[in-house]
Amino acid sequence: MSQLSLVLVLTLALIPSQWSWGIRKIDGIYAQPSEMNYAPPRWNVPAMYIFGDSTADSGNNNELRTIARANFPPYGRDFDSRHASGRFSNGKMTSDWINDLLRLPLAPPYLSRESRMFPFQGANFASAGAGILNNTGNVLGEKISGWQQIELFLERRNGLIATMGVDAASKHLRDSILYFATGGNDYIHNWITNDTDAALLPNNEFNTLLLTTFENQLQVLYYAGARKAAVLGIGPVGCAPHFLWQTNTTTGDCLESVNEYVSEFNDGLREMLVRFNQQNRGAHFEYRDCFDVIYRMVKFPFNYGFSNGNTACCGVGNYGGGDRCLSPMMVCDNPPLNFWWDEYHPSHLANNFVARQLWSGVDPSTTTRNSTSTALYSFLTIQQLAALQLTGD
Numbered sequence: 511m512s513q514l515s516l517v518l519v520l521t522l523a524l525i526p527s528q529w530s531w532g533i534r535k536i537d538g539i540y541a542q543p544s545e546m547n548y549a550p551p552r553w554n555v556p557a558m559y560i561f562g563d564s565t566a567d568s569g570n571n572n573e574l575r576t577i578a579r580a581n582f583p584p585y586g587r588d589f590d591s592r593h594a595s596g597r598f599s600n601g602k603m604t605s606d607w608i609n610d611l612l613r614l615p616l617a618p619p620y621l622s623r624e625s626r627m628f629p630f631q632g633a634n635f636a637s638a639g640a641g642i643l644n645n646t647g648n649v650l651g652e653k654i655s656g657w658q659q660i661e662l663f664l665e666r667r668n669g670l671i672a673t674m675g676v677d678a679a680s681k682h683l684r685d686s687i688l689y690f691a692t693g694g695n696d697y698i699h700n701w702i703t704n705d706t707d708a709a710l711l712p713n714n715e716f717n718t719l720l721l722t723t724f725e726n727q728l729q730v731l732y733y734a735g736a737r738k739a740a741v742l743g744i745g746p747v748g749c750a751p752h753f754l755w756q757t758n759t760t761t762g763d764c765l766e767s768v769n770e771y772v773s774e775f776n777d778g779l780r781e782m783l784v785r786f787n788q789q790n791r792g793a794h795f796e797y798r799d800c801f802d803v804i805y806r807m808v809k810f811p812f813n814y815g816f817s818n819g820n821t822a823c824c825g826v827g828n829y830g831g832g833d834r835c836l837s838p839m840m841v842c843d844n845p846p847l848n849f850w851w852d853e854y855h856p857s858h859l860a861n862n863f864v865a866r867q868l869w870s871g872v873d874p875s876t877t878t879r880n881s882t883s884t885a886l887y888s889f890l891t892i893q894q895l896a897a898l899q900l901t902g903d
């Protein structure tokens with residue numbers, strides 16, 4: 511690359527594609543994370559690297575042959591641009607709101623042209639249908655599996671080293687925040703549906719397989735220079751409209767057996783991360799809980815301004831959980847009032863509440879004890895992670 515084009519790329523990279531400061535009106539929704547109303551401290555975070563499933567995919571699956579796609583209306587109807595970008599939301603996903611809180615331009619989907627044009631803006635590797643295990647989500651079609659997402663990160667890292675030099679690239683990666691929203695599909699599109707051999711394992715062994723695989727993935731990223739990571743637990747997927755429809759409940763109650771499986775995963779994930787941070791010098795891989803905040807919202811939707819916590823705004827059948835959101839005709843009358851956008855995914859506004867919890871919320875489940883010690887560990891919030899000044903280790 512010539513000097514001039516490098517300067518051009520760098521200059522363009524410094525102009526964020528969308529600023530989101532202050533209060534913004536989105537189709538009748540006033541998005542008001544309290545933190546956004548104040549003059550920004552400049553977080554010590556140059557970029558975000560996003561890994562995971564449909565709760566974080568910002569358009570990678572548009573490029574793949576799969577039914578797990580959301581690049582058609584009414585998806586995106588409440589997004590800034592009204593564009594159906596591929597996000598499984600009527601507007602923003604939780605990871606987008608975190609991007610905003612960090613005052614960074616949205617990390618482009620890695621498979622997009624935009625990502626090649628703006629290689630210093632971080633990247634989104636998430637892919638709808640993907641999970642921790644390679645075969646999770648295979649029934650839906652192509653996806654970028656957990657391991658493949660890591661491989662693409664390493665590819666980007668090589669590109670950064672080639673353009674920035676090894677020192678600047680190392681600093682960039684060390685200060686960046688990695689964001690993980692994965693594991694849900696390993697239950698939804700693998701274990702529960704008996705889709706693969708791994709699904710034959712009893713719950714505790716399947717859990718262990720997920721956690722050891724995930725730890726190996728995180729370890730590769732640590733060796734590649736990552737130091738700051740927000741690792742989300744799995745949400746209460748048993749409360750998703752799909753399972754309410756499937757069990758044909760008359761009470762609207764969550765399928766608690768599924769919630770128990772994912773809670774066991776979350777408990778194991780906390781323990782794993784405590785150990786991981788002890789074993790890897792300088793690592794700040796922090797557990798962030800979204801289970802409790804989502805559970806509270808689906809149980810007490812009125813407290814959060816939602817009219818209900820169990821019915822998808824866009825879907826068919828009881829609870830709107832019988833199929834995906836396929837057409838604008840399926841959309842409910844007042845989308846902002848629904849916690850759930852479709853059979854599996856929370857809405858724009860619901861995601862804002864979740865993001866604020868991940869950003870600065872402290873709750874009991876963010877602390878844990880390891881198996882041999884009674885010491886209580888607390889994980890850093892994403893805000894604390896952002897403020898952290900790291901020296902090179």
Ligand SMILES: *[C@@H]1O[C@H](CO)[C@@H](O)[C@H](O)[C@H]1NC(C)=O
Pocket residue numbers: 644657658661
């Ligand atoms: C998962 O896929 C990766 C390639 O992306 C491969 O290296 C790895 O061996 C696979 N793991 C299993 C258990 O098949």
Ligand SMILES: *[C@@H]1O[C@H](CO)[C@@H](O)[C@H](O)[C@H]1NC(C)=O
Pocket residue numbers: 702703704
């Ligand atoms: C999966 O297998 C288990 C154990 O064999 C069985 O109880 C369950 O009903 C199966 N689930 C589905 C969706 O086929």
Ligand SMILES: *[C@@H]1O[C@H](CO)[C@@H](O)[C@H](O)[C@H]1NC(C)=O
Pocket residue numbers: 758760
């Ligand atoms: C669901 O329950 C309703 C009434 O409670 C019943 O009429 C309907 O047939 C049930 N549907 C299925 C698919 O079991």
Ligand SMILES: *[C@@H]1O[C@H](CO)[C@@H](O)[C@H](O)[C@H]1NC(C)=O
Pocket residue numbers: 784785788880881882883885
């Ligand atoms: C648990 O925490 C103690 C105290 O920090 C530490 O010495 C020990 O190695 C930890 N054990 C495990 C299994 O992580």
